Amino acid sequence: MRHSCIFAAVSMTTLVLSGCGLEDTGPSAFNPATNVDLTFSSFNLENTEVAPDNLGNTRFWNFYRGIQPEADDSDDLDTTSEIRNHIEVFIRATPTDAGTSYDSVRNPLDLMNQVLASGEVTNFQEGKRYISQRIADGVAGTYNSRGNGAQIRFTDQSAVIAILPLNDQLWIYPTLDWRYLPDGPEGSDLDNKVYRTIQYVSRSVEEEEQAAQPELVSVLAGSRFDANSFMTLGYSPTEFATADYLSRNHGGIELRQDFIDENTDTLFIKNDESEVITLDRYPGYGLGDNSPDCLRVELDYNMDLVRIFASNGEPARIDDPDSTDGQDTIPNPANCTYQEDADAITSWTTVPVAGR
Secondary structure (H helix, E strand, O other): OOOOOOOOOOOHHHOOOOOOOOOOOOOEOOEOOOOEEEEEOOOOEOOOOOOOOOHHHOOOHHHHHHOOEOOOOHHHHHHHHHHHHHHHHHHOOEEOOOOOOEEEEOOHHHHHHHHHHHOOOHHHHHHHHHHHHHHHHOOOEEEEOOOOOOOEEEEEHHHHHOOOOHHHHEEEEOEEEEEEEOOOOOOOOOOOEEEEEEEEEOOOOOHHHHHHOOOEEEEEEEEEEEHHHOOOOOOOOEEEEEEEEEEOOOOEEEEEEEOOOOOEEEEEEEOOOOOOOOHHHOOOOOOOOOOOOEEEEEEEOOOOEEEEEEEOOOOOEEEOOOOOOOOOEEEOOOOOOOOOHHHOOEEEEEOOOOOO
């Protein structure tokens, strides 16, 4: 995947930093986070002549394209379409005419990733340089907006002019956090890693205005980077990433991405109130309904293979039968999270995705 240092669909001439009535919290000696208040021409992200690979750095770019079946099987094609339609609810992707990719997105996580990579925001750059210096010194360090009481606020100028709903005009991020842990988290064998957390939460509105708001309610995303590859400009190579999205009416989704070990993307669909995938189109599906409480779509890039797993009424953990301590539990192999390859409801060979 190529790295672009510029975020397009965001006019640099309309980028406004700092001030705007916010109280200046000021950096601490060990945490340089301060208020950031930006105004954009638009929150929409798309490829442009200036940044032709803008979309290539969005979170679902590989998965959305990568689940495309290689064979012309109507059941698998229909399932692929249902998965993509569901993803579009959360990332507000506009699909291409062919439907196998998208040509724009509008969501807080992808926008923040583009902003961080651009190098145009002074305080974000200060934070990354601070982390980079701590890496050079071999000493733990943290940039945390919440810890300093700093507010990150993005405003869409075109949405304000068009008088769109509040959560189309204004995106606020309660947390932006980088932390370098030379010795790794307690109980982990990982060392010399950088961890990043991004949190977005929609604004509360009056009851009569709720129906007009965008579907997305919140996003919590985490990424892990090798400290030796951490970059202060552009996109640092990611080892592992998660993103958990919550909507108003369509439940939630979680994407887990492993870039170094298994080279997989795994999508968990959390919506047992309504059908997302018509699972009973596949022979042998025996749960009795199309809205299980655990639904997992796994894309293996090394094998060019999609597998779908589902379970209903199976807890994620169960009592450990080999322990006399009633508090000891183990992963439940019947839960879709822990099912083996042979338990898949269906699988299909996919069109290869370059870069993974």
